[in-house]
Amino acid sequence: MERKRVYTFGNGKAEGKADMRNLLGGKGANLAEMNLIGVPVPPGFTITTEVCSEYYDLGKDKVVELLKSDVEKAIANIETLMNSKFGDVANPLLVSVRSGARASMPGMMDTILNLGLNDEVVEGLSRKTNNPRFAWDSYRRFVQMYGDVVLGMKPTNKEDIDPFEAIIEEVKEAKGVKLDNELDVEDLKALEEQGVKILTCGTCLNHYGLTDRLAVGEVTNMYEIAEKMTQASLIVSP
Numbered sequence: 001m002e003r004k005r006v007y008t009f010g011n012g013k014a015e016g017k018a019d020m021r022n023l024l025g026g027k028g029a030n031l032a033e034m035n036l037i038g039v040p041v042p043p044g045f046t047i048t049t050e051v052c053s054e055y056y057d058l059g060k061d062k063v064v065e066l067l068k069s070d071v072e073k074a075i076a077n078i079e080t081l082m083n084s085k086f087g088d089v090a091n092p093l094l095v096s097v098r099s100g101a102r103a104s105m106p107g108m109m110d111t112i113l114n115l116g117l118n119d120e121v122v123e124g125l126s127r128k129t130n131n132p133r134f135a136w137d138s139y140r141r142f143v144q145m146y147g148d149v150v151l152g153m154k155p156t157n158k159e160d161i162d163p164f165e166a167i168i169e170e171v172k173e174a175k176g177v178k179l180d181n182e183l184d185v186e187d188l189k190a191l192e193e194q195g196v197k198i199l200t201c202g203t204c205l206n207h208y209g210l211t212d213r214l215a216v217g218e219v220t221n222m223y224e225i226a227e228k229m230t231q232a233s234l235i236v237s238p
Contacts, residue, residue: 005051006070009035010043010081023048025100027235043081044095044237045074049102078237086116089124094138098235110149114142115236122192136188143195151199167194 007015007024009032016024016032024032028046035041047067055063075095079085084093094116117125117139126135144164147153155162171187171194172178183191 003050005048005067006045006074007032007048008043008045008074008077009041010078012036012038016046022102023050025049025102025235027098027100031235031237042237043078044235045071045078046100046235047071074236087118087121089120091128092116092121092124094125095236100235112142112145112149114138114145117142132185133188136185136192140188140192140195143192143199147195147199153198163198164195167191167198 004015007020007028009016012035014032014035016029017036018029018033020032021029023029024046028048031041031044031046051063051067054066058066075086075093078095079093082093084091086093086095094114097112097115099110122135122139125138126132129135147164153163168180168191171183171191172180175183175187177183
């Protein structure tokens with residue numbers, strides 16, 4: 001029998017339950033159980049902890065091959081329940097990706113928010129919400145989390161510079177403000193643009209004291225995120 005690797009939850013139904021912690025991780029098992037007892041949580045799906053082991057045994061390409069069909073079906077299920085579509089400009093579905101361990105590991109698990117945003121979708125989200133600042137701040141946060149979690153672009157000690165925080169401080173200083181919420185839409189657009197440059201440009205990395213040249217493709221690639229978050233199960237939900 002083919003091993004089940006993706007467990008969906010949503011709309012009062014779930015393929016998992018609370019006692020499947022070893023397979024689904026703590027978050028995945030609890031989200032499944034909350035659906036079953038009627039707690040109103042967003043729909044989503046969990047990629048099992050066994051896939052983590054398979055990743056190390058079989059490699060990225062084989063794991064993507066094994067997961068692709070099930071992940072696409074699970075995303076389609078979320079789209080139906082949320083009445084929105086992943087990557088759609090007019091009515092976009094955004095999801096978060098969270099890792100969840102079998103045992104509690106406070107502060108050790110990673111999260112990426114707003115997966116699904118890109119240069120086109122952010123404009124659609126701005127129109128849909130009638131809140132450009134919210135849309136562009138969400139996009140800025142996604143770019144920063146991608147760099148932090150997927151590319152490992154974060155300080156490892158007190159002396160290291162966080163490149164994303166550095167550009168925020170530069171923009172605030174140029175603007176003459178102290179708080180992030182004092183930045184306007186154009187400032188947030190500039191931050192997002194500079195953030196993408198940091199992801200893709202060796203010159204920018206060197207400017208912020210980082211020497212590794214990094215190149216990324218489409219930043220909405222869920223499998224690139226999964227590659228760097230294989231400590232445990234992965235939970236994907238709006």
